[in-house]
Amino acid sequence: MPTAKRPKRKAEPAALRAAPIQERAKQTRDRLLDIAGELLGEVGIERISTNMIAARAGVSPAALYRYFKDKYGVLEALGRRLMDRQNALLFAWLDTHKAGGLDALGAHTAELLRGTAEITDNEPGGVWILRALRAVPQLSHVRVESHREVTDAMLEVYAPLLPKVNKRRLWQRLRMTVEYGYAIDEMLHEEDRIPREDVLREAAAMLGNVQLEDE
C-alpha cells in the first residue's frame, strides 16, 4: 500500500522564515526577542545560545527555528527592532522641527538624544544589543546600513538650510554626527562618572557646533 497518508508539505523559502500569522505566534516571536535581549546583557554575546533562549522563553528549541533562520537571524532581528525604534524617533523629530530651521533643530538636539537613550533603556538588553551589533562580523552591516539611512534622511532636511555647504561634505559631516550620537548613547550606559543630563548637554553642544558651521 504505497499511498501517502499525509498531504505533501511545501518547503518554506530558504532565505527567510515566513512571518507569523496568528496572534499567538506574534507573541512567541516577540517573547523570543525580548529574552534574547535579556540574555545578551546577562551572559554576553559569546555565551548566549539558542537553547538557552528557547528554554527561558518556555518553548522548545525547535520553535525558535520557525521564526529565525539561525542564531544570527535572532540577533539580527533583535538589532533591527531596536534601531528601527530609534530611527522612528529621529524621523519624527526631523518632521517636527524642520520648519523651525537650524535654530529649532539645534535647540532640540539634547531632547533627541534623551529620547534615543530612553528607547535603549526600555529595550530588554538595551545597550548590549548595540554592542553586539558592533562586535559580530555577521551583524555589523545592520548598524552601518541603519546609520546611512538615517544620514540620508537628515541630509534632506539640512541641505536646504545650508545651501552653501557642499552636499557631499554635508553628508559626511552628518554621518559623523550620527556616529557620535550613537556613541553617546552607548557611553551613557557605561560611564557613570558623568550625570546623564551633563552628557546630553555637552553632546548637544558639540553636535550643534558642527551642524551650524558653514564652509
Place this chain on the structure above:
Amino acid sequence: MPTAKRPKRKAEPAALRAAPIQERAKQTRDRLLDIAGELLGEVGIERISTNMIAARAGVSPAALYRYFKDKYGVLEALGRRLMDRQNALLFAWLDTHKAGGLDALGAHTAELLRGTAEITDNEPGGVWILRALRAVPQLSHVRVESHREVTDAMLEVYAPLLPKVNKRRLWQRLRMTVEYGYAIDEMLHEEDRIPREDVLREAAAMLGNVQLEDE
C-alpha cells in the same frame, strides 16, 4: 615504598599567571596574542576558541593556559596591549604639544587621530579587538578604565590652559572627546563612503571646537 620520586611543585598564584621568563616563552605568548587578534577578525568573538588559537599558533591547548588564566584572560591581554599602545602615542603627543598651548594642541589633533588609526591598522585583528572589548561584559571594564586614565592625563595638560573652566566640567568634556576619538577610530574601519582624510579633518574640527570653547 612510599617515597616521592619527584620534588614537590608549588601551585602557581590563583589570580594571574606568572610572566614568562625565557625569551622563547615571550615569543610564544606574543604569538598567541597575535593569532587571537587575527581570529577575532576572521571568525568573530562568538566563534573564536582557545583550541583554535592554540592550533594556529602551533602549540598544544594546554600551553595557552600557562600564560592566560582562561579564555577571557587572552582577550583581556589582547585588549590591554592595543590600548596601551594607543595611549602611549597620546601621552607622547601631549608632551610634544603642550608647550604650544591650545593652538598647538588643536592644530595637531588630526595628526593624533591619524596616528591612533595607524596603530589599530598595524595590530592583528585591529578594530575587532576594540569592538570585542565593547561587547563582552567581562571585558568592558578594560575600555572604561583606559579611557578614564587617558582623560586624567589630558586634564593635567588642559586645565592650566583653560583656567576659567570648571575642572569637573572640563574632565567630563575631555572624557567625551576621548569617547568620540575612539568612536572615530572604529568608524574609519567601518564606513568606507568617507575618505579617511575627510573623517580626520572633520573630527579634528569637532574636537577643536569643544576644547577651545570657554565657559
Place this chain on the structure above:
DNA sequence: TGTACATCAGTGAACGCGCGTTCACTGATGTAC
C-alpha cells in the same frame, strides 16, 4: 450551528561536534659548584 479538513504553531528527543579546561607528563634551559 456544526463539522470536516487545511494550515499554522509548537513538541520531544536526539545528532554529531567542538568547546574550555585539566591531568600527568617530557623536553629545554639555566645555574651552582
Place this chain on the structure above:
DNA sequence: TGTACATCAGTGAACGCGCGTTCACTGATGTAC
C-alpha cells in the same frame, strides 16, 4: 669545563558539557460549506 639538578616551557590525550540544528510528529486554530 663539566655536570647534577632545579626550574621553566610545552605536550598529548582526554573529560564532561552544552552547542546549533533537524527530524517526524501532535495539538491548536481558522475556515468553507
